[in-house]
Amino acid sequence: MINSVGMNSNYVQYCKPVFTSQAQNHIAVNNVQSDTPKETTNLIMQYLENQARNNVSSPYNVSTPIWTHAFGNCDNMKVTDAQGNVVQNVEFKKDGDKLTEEIFVKCVNGSTVNKTIVNDGNKKSMTLIFKNKNGEITGQENRTYEKLDDNTAISVHNGKTYKISGLSGDVITVEHDGQKKVIDLGKKIQPTLDTIENKPTNKQISLEQKEFLLNSVKKLSGDLILKFDEEIDQMVILDTDEYEGFYRNDNGIRKLKLSQKVKDDMTFCHELGHAINRIDSEGDSENKVRISDNKNYIKTREIEMNNFRNRCKNDDIIKPMNKFIYDDFIQKGYMSYEEGQKDGQDEEFAEMTGFINCMDVDWINNRVACMLQFMPESTQMVYKKNQELF
Numbered sequence: 001m002i003n004s005v006g007m008n009s010n011y012v013q014y015c016k017p018v019f020t021s022q023a024q025n026h027i028a029v030n031n032v033q034s035d036t037p038k039e040t041t042n043l044i045m046q047y048l049e050n051q052a053r054n055n056v057s058s059p060y061n062v063s064t065p066i067w068t069h070a071f072g073n074c075d076n077m078k079v080t081d082a083q084g085n086v087v088q089n090v091e092f093k094k095d096g097d098k099l100t101e102e103i104f105v106k107c108v109n110g111s112t113v114n115k116t117i118v119n120d121g122n123k124k125s126m127t128l129i130f131k132n133k134n135g136e137i138t139g140q141e142n143r144t145y146e147k148l149d150d151n152t153a154i155s156v157h158n159g160k161t162y163k164i165s166g167l168s169g170d171v172i173t174v175e176h177d178g179q180k181k182v183i184d185l186g187k188k189i190q191p192t193l194d195t196i197e198n199k200p201t202n203k204q205i206s207l208e209q210k211e212f213l214l215n216s217v218k219k220l221s222g223d224l225i226l227k228f229d230e231e232i233d234q235m236v237i238l239d240t241d242e243y244e245g246f247y248r249n250d251n252g253i254r255k256l257k258l259s260q261k262v263k264d265d266m267t268f269c270h271e272l273g274h275a276i277n278r279i280d281s282e283g284d285s286e287n288k289v290r291i292s293d294n295k296n297y298i299k300t301r302e303i304e305m306n307n308f309r310n311r312c313k314n315d316d317i318i319k320p321m322n323k324f325i326y327d328d329f330i331q332k333g334y335m336s337y338e339e340g341q342k343d344g345q346d347e348e349f350a351e352m353t354g355f356i357n358c359m360d361v362d363w364i365n366n367r368v369a370c371m372l373q374f375m376p377e378s379t380q381m382v383y384k385k386n387q388e389l390f
């Protein structure tokens, strides 16, 4: 197992040495034939030294993701550690109309994440369980959403029930705990499209695009709709398919912008996460104040990122992690590491908020599983914050 996993991505250019069972004790032994050319032997020795330095037992020494097709645009994904243990697993199942997505991550600190989403016609459900390294549950999220008819849906989040009505029109009502909230979604739609640079265009929104934005909200559970109403003034269609979404506070107008190609609720919840993260009452558009500016969160991330930088050598894992660690801050156009980090903190906050709340069965970006595996402490801080907010 070890030879295929430990070497696949990092050392593919080297000749593969043969390992004996001693490798389980982290001692790699090669059974190289005596007639092996000297150069190859040197390369093997170099490889073994590298392996010893990197410590093959490290949870950071993981394979390149292996993708296998499930259905539609959904691919199963598996990542293993050097011992062949599965550390990231995403699996889709289809049984008639019933679609299931199971996500499992074993984090570098030994804790685990299990999420199961089931979409069955008019019914959706989600269970998310966090466990510590001893197998004890440290956090659990349950959500369901059921469409009763064209006009009405019921959603439940951790035992709290929300009735959503008016789904066949532009004005919806969310009822919870004897309170009624009427939300005019039509009024929250910007009549023109914006460019990828978040500039206005003269292009008018089409009926189909308007319908798409309305449905992006209507399919969310009641607590998320209420949060959306609190945090977002306008929804905007992007005049591009290149990016999936943005959150922008344009001179006090809080905008959630989406590309029409976005089908699942993950992008929507991610952008809503950016909106939640921004503390509107503090700072201006140049000096944004965010929940993610918290010193403990910054410090925790720094430790996790340094461990990752020092121990993970697999480029196929490092690349998606740049969404959060911003080592490519210069290419991203930032003047300094610190400036880039502010947005890296924000991206992790948004992604974790999206992960905790989304309940559509759809393709998953590898970066989510990587973030969960390598940033377990800081993602838990975002989760704890979410528990206060929802």
Ligand SMILES: [Zn+2]
Pocket: 270, 274, 347, 350
């Ligand atoms: Zn983002």
